[in-house]
Structures are given as structure tokens and as C-alpha cells.
Amino acid sequence: MKNYTTLILSGLVIILAAVLVGVLTYERNQPAEERAVQPLVEIAPMEPDSSKWGINFPNQYDSFMKTETNNTPTTFAGSSQFSWLERDPRQVILFAGYPFSKDYNDDRGHANALADVRATGRLNLDDSNPKHTPATCYSCKSTDNPGLWDELGMEAYDKMTFNEMTPNINNSIGCANCHEAGTMRLIVTNPALKEALAAQGKDWETFTRQEMRTVVCANCHVEYYFKGDGKYLTFPWANGTDIDSILAYYEESGFKDWAYPDADTPMLKAQHPEYEFFTANSTHYNAGVSCADCHMPYVSDGATKYSSHDVHSPLLNAEQSCGQCHTDTQYVTNRVAAIQEQVASTKIQTEDAILDAITAIKAAVAAGNADAALLDQARKLHREAQFMWDFVSAENSTGFHNPEYALKILAESTNRARQAQMLAAQSIGDTSLLSTGTYYVTPTP
Secondary structure, three states, X not given: OHHHHHHHHHHHHHHHHHHHHXXXXXXXXXXXXXXXXXXXXXXXXXXXXXXXXXXXXXXXXXXXXXXXXXXXXXXXXXXXOOEXXXXXXXXXXXXXXXXXXXXXXXXXXXXXXXXXXXHOOOOOOOOOOOOOOEHHHHOOOOOOHHHHHHHHOHHHXXXXXXXXXXXXXXOOOOXXXXXXXXXOOEOOOOHHHXXXXXXXXXXXXXXXXXXXXXXXXXXXXXXXXXXXXXXXXXXXXXXXXXXXXXXXXXXXXXXXXXXXXXXXXXXXXXXXXXXXXXOOOOHHHHOOOOHHHHXXXXXXXXXXXXXXXXOOOHHHHHHHHOOOOOOOHHHHXXXXXXXXXXXXXXXXXXXXXXXHHXXXXXXXXXXXXXXXXXXXXXXXXXXXXXXXXXXXXXXXXOOOOOHHHHHHHHXXXXXXXXXXXXXXXXXXXXXXXXXXXOOOOOOOO
């Protein structure tokens, strides 16, 4: 009887296995499932006109267009256009000798990117001037870029002047900067980001969708510089994306953005390193939160759920942005306010230290008898201190993306600035240069 039972069970197993193989074979040979909602129009690859994408995705497009008018301010920034030079006149001195000392406005919404870059007072449109503005400045401003990079290559693109590129740029930031037409998957479109990730041995095409909801922001929201005479857009990530690795990269390459007047310090200007800042082991990043989770939360229009493309500060809609994870959003907004106030006040103290260092270095240079070795050490520390401060200042969260990191960087920046001040004073033996507050600045509230 046992033998019959064994035979019956074996037969059942074989039959079930055969059925399973048959089902799997059948499923595999079925044609690919069509999308539940068929597109109304086909979108061409790298289509720069976002309104065409909007025919298929009206909610996303309509919400994105709100970035053109959402000028609501927050305590420390928001989307309202204001001048950092008026709000904090210290920055006029910190960026002396560089175009940012003439014009430095806060960023407006994404839909204004093209208009704002053309309106900035930092442009030099004299193509006969060796310091003319390169086409590279358009890199993060337009949906025309993916197609132009594909057609020209980034090297040829960057070698053109701003004026030469202008007729080719007609659309502000939009769908093609982050999405692949047809599939709508999130993609890397900036060649500089592709190169930076590849140099680290990372293949963005293997990333999960949740990871890409942060990585696509790195198409633009990063630290970068224009390399060589061709002004080739480059991310300084070869040594890593933390502040020390980036500083080491610039030191090894000998790069400088400008020389500080009457001090001859080889200076660096930080851009907007949100990606590097957020991914440096921040609490939210380590918890698996993406940029889009907070800045592009899911909302509903009737029965339709979609990611809002009205990109702005989560503080302006905390219930939607923060409420997906936090039940007490009032506590969250109060906590954010406390963090940002601490970082903002610490940042001003750091600026004061850097300005004292600048005053001391300029005095040492003017004296004409400074110890060259000590003065060079002071300049190096000045360069590092200001870049570290700017890494926090130019990052668009007033420290909240990574509070501990922000305060650590500012503390080290202050330390290096005070060392620079001390070395400059020692270089000419003038202890009066060790005093603080040797400049006069009244910040605008």
C-alpha cells in the first residue's frame, strides 16, 4: 500500500510541475501588457516643449507650471526673489572681485530658470573678452539641453559662448530634464553627472526608482565647476562627494574661480550642493527618503493620485510633505525653524571670522614685508574656510538637509578662518590684526 501511495504522490508532483511550467511558458509568450491609460499623443525623444508632455500628464504639467508664480517666501528663502547682497551685505565683501559681489539673487521656481539666468547681472556678453560667459552656464536651465548634448556633445556645447548658444535655448527646465519620453522613467540627462557617477564605479541604470527620485535632482543641484579653457562642466567627485574630498580635489587640480583683491587668495565659489549635502549620511537619506518625497509629495485630484511637480519648500505644505511620515507636523515645522535659526546664526558668526581673516591678509600684503610662507598658509586657510562656509550658505536648506553636517562644516570653517587671521598677523608681527569686527556691516532683516 505504501508503494501505491508513493507512486500516486510522485505522479501528482510531476503533474503539478508540468502544469506550472506550462503556465509560466504561456505567460512568458504573451505580448507585453499595454499601459492601462494609453497616451493621447506620442512624445518625441528629448522633446523640449513640456506642454506637449502635459497633454498626456495634465496634472503633473499644471502643477509644474505653478513654479512660475509660487513666490511665497519662507523665513530664510522660499521662492521669492530677493538679493542676498542686500539681506546680508557681508557677502559683498566675501565675494569681492567676483561677479557674485555685483548680483546674487535667490532662486525662483524652476519655470523661471531660463528667464533668471538671462537677467542676472553676472553675465559678461562681450564675446571678445576672455572672461566672457560660456554656454556652460545654460547647462541647468533648459529642456533643450538633452537634445543639444546628444547632437553636439557636451565638449562642443561648452566651448560655445553664451551668446552663440542663446538662439538654441528656448525652453526653461521641464519634463525632458528628468524623464525618458515614452516610458516616463526617471533618467540621468546631464553628461557631467553620468561621468561623475561612472568615475565612482556607479551605474545609474541599476538604481531603484526610489533612488532615482533623488539622483535626477543631481542633474543640477550639485557642486560643479568649469574645467579648462573649454569650460567643460565637471563635478569634483573623483575623491568623493564630502566636503573634505571636494576640497582635496580642487587642491590637487590647482583650480580657482578668482583671486581675492589685495589678498591674492585663490578663491573657490560653491554652487548649490544639495545632492552632496543630503546624501552625506543625513537622517532622512539614511531612512530611505528621497528629494521628491518632500519636495514633490503625492497629492490627489479626485480619484487620481500623482506626484505634485510644484517644487517648493516643504514648509509651505507640511501636511502633504511631512505628514506622510510625521503625525505631528506642527512639531516638525517648529523643529525645522529651530534648526535653521541655529545654522543661520552660526553662519553669520563664520562670515565674521572670514572677514577678519581677509582684513588681516590684506594688511599683511600691504605691509610689503610679510613672511611669505606664513602668508601663503594664511591664504590657503582663507580659501578653505570660505569654500566650507559657502558650501553651507549656497546649499538651499539653511542646513536642514543635514543639520549636524552643516554645523560641523561651519565650525571647521570658523576655525580655519581664525587660523588664517593669526598667521597673517604673525607674518608681519602685528598683533593688532588679531582683533575682531574690524569691518562694519549692518545686515538687512
